[in-house]
Amino acid sequence: MKQSQLFYKSFKEAPSDEISQNAILLTRAGFIDKLGAGIYSFLPLGLRSLNKIENIIRQEMDAVGGQEILMPALHPKENWQQTGRWENFDALFRLKGPEDRDYALGATHEEIVVPLAKGLISSYKDLPLYLFQIQTKFRKEARAKSGLLRTREFRMKDLYSFHADQDDLDAYYEKAKEAYFKIYERCGLDEKTYLTLASGGTFSKYSHEFQTLAESGEDIIYICQNCDLAINHEIKQEHLICPECGGNEFKKEKAIEVGNIFKLGNKYSDPFGLKFKDKEGNENTVIMGCYGIGPTRILGTIAEISHDERGLIWPAEVSPFSIHLLVLGEGEKTRKNAEELYEKLIAEGADVLYDDRDISAGQKLVEADLIGIPTRIVVSEKTLAKKSAEIKNRTEEKTELVPISSIFDFLP
């Protein structure tokens, strides 16, 4: 895409009403726009990265048998009363509809997916079943000062698994863990992300969170120095022993929760009477798991941990574009050569942002660093004199002059 056509504006200064690094950088680089506390619009650059994250998640959910559906955000009160959460889920937005009916805005979807699954599950032959959606969720967050990390409206992937017994849930739960680590790897978060024990609930002693180390993280975790399992501060005891390896040395870190998975057991299937007939014809309660990850929070976390003093640094798979082509200088011949290179890259299927604007070389270079696309190509009168272009990786200082005729050999 040509940058002159892009709905984009960068800002030198941080917005006066933001304190988090992710909101400051994503706003300055033209990825997001704040509408109100905890409410953001995604501009073309931000939406491109968000879509890439969502597609990674979709692929990894497909790979573990997930079937994508789309449930509503408007939930009848009756569904939430059935589990007792209409009264005690504090963060639920409640509103009135036609005929004075009460609705909740979807903050999570157990109350919707369970009756939906009940309509289709009757026999052991219908199990296991894995349903997921990628959808906008709403929560009445009192504090909303962390940019995309804690918002009142956010994107969420929620997967729900339905099983005939505990063993089947346990086995799938391990597969889901692996799928989650693949997602973090593809989003460039794996090196700093730890599987973390958190509080469980009535059915299982623990749930698992995925926590990404960050100075700005709101959570505190203790990482076992022997086996790398982390323990959330919430459940830390005085004399901590690692439940995984028995280790007793821990490192305390601040972290951002980037996902959580939960063995629900019969917690939500019971209130809705979600049962199935086993091979012998006996009725049993369906056993459930749930698996959440927030694409908008992932985007915010990447911005939070992957930047330098000049701007954002996108991991390859989630960058809004793969290549940032800049033409420096106003000469007609330079322009023409840059344009030809752009067309050539596009023709080969490359994902290119082309800075063709009539602004100074300095501003182009500064904005390219701020946006943070991994590979930068510069074409100028100087490089063209050698029939070359200059390639630079966002994270390195060195540039490389390469012949335009063989430029594809030098691209990642």
Added chain:
Amino acid sequence: MKQSQLFYKSFKEAPSDEISQNAILLTRAGFIDKLGAGIYSFLPLGLRSLNKIENIIRQEMDAVGGQEILMPALHPKENWQQTGRWENFDALFRLKGPEDRDYALGATHEEIVVPLAKGLISSYKDLPLYLFQIQTKFRKEARAKSGLLRTREFRMKDLYSFHADQDDLDAYYEKAKEAYFKIYERCGLDEKTYLTLASGGTFSKYSHEFQTLAESGEDIIYICQNCDLAINHEIKQEHLICPECGGNEFKKEKAIEVGNIFKLGNKYSDPFGLKFKDKEGNENTVIMGCYGIGPTRILGTIAEISHDERGLIWPAEVSPFSIHLLVLGEGEKTRKNAEELYEKLIAEGADVLYDDRDISAGQKLVEADLIGIPTRIVVSEKTLAKKSAEIKNRTEEKTELVPISSIFDFLP
């Protein structure tokens, strides 16, 4: 995909609480599930068709220069007060957030996109600009008995165009009309869809709707028998003369509104002070247009007009799958051959639903007609005896026996 793995259940009877054909058929065929009045979940088959419709719309908006963004559904009251619509937009869902703040749920996005654009538009060089999103919208519909045609939560593509002057808006408006007809053509609705004059507002005498003829339509239109322009009943005068061609013969028809486009002029730019500096440095108000189309309503309209007594009939580009492969009979060899054909089709990139379930041939055939995928391939002991498979188009009665070895020659 193998049908044995699909989250899917068909119903012989119409649901007791639905009266519209689209809701009855889409529910019976396992595309949607009703959560409450005017609120539906999209099951895997329904979501596949919905995604195909949304991608068609996205492509046609890209083709007329649209840039995709994603705006929030939670809107601060202040934005809606600015235009006076907080008080007089009846269908607006209103709710309370943290700190007793008032929010509206997005029913349309002029109140959000105008201040957003204001942050980026300052000069004539920033114009024209075309922004669109494909997003979930909410309206407090009193009547919600028409299935996907009138819901309280629905998917919507809304494009907003920003221009320096009226001429530029007028030219783009014509391009948008053409883009809309391309969308209807690809969704199989073009033959029954008419450009229709509707009431305009303060800025322009008329707006334009796109109306698809349907017995169940809630709108009444008068089609000029000379030039095919239609007039919405709302604006019909006693002695109607076609404003396009002067014709005076009209045919009265019932229709479903499947899109509308509107010259907004300065209606929303003025309240937010959306101005730009022209070449001479003078400040002018930005002139706007808006262009709406509802993917979920399109899905409902297709179901409404494209079915027979046996079930749905999907136009090729929006069918959940392109090919429905059925294996009839239990024989191991038959199964093996069908499975091989399935793998072969998948390997060639075909979009196949494979009915591999252990149910009767009769039930498979009935459900295939109910689901309505355009091309059906049957493999049975009988066809395999001739090293063949039987191909049938959903809308034709005749079947064709074709050699499996050259099956690709017979597929659309």
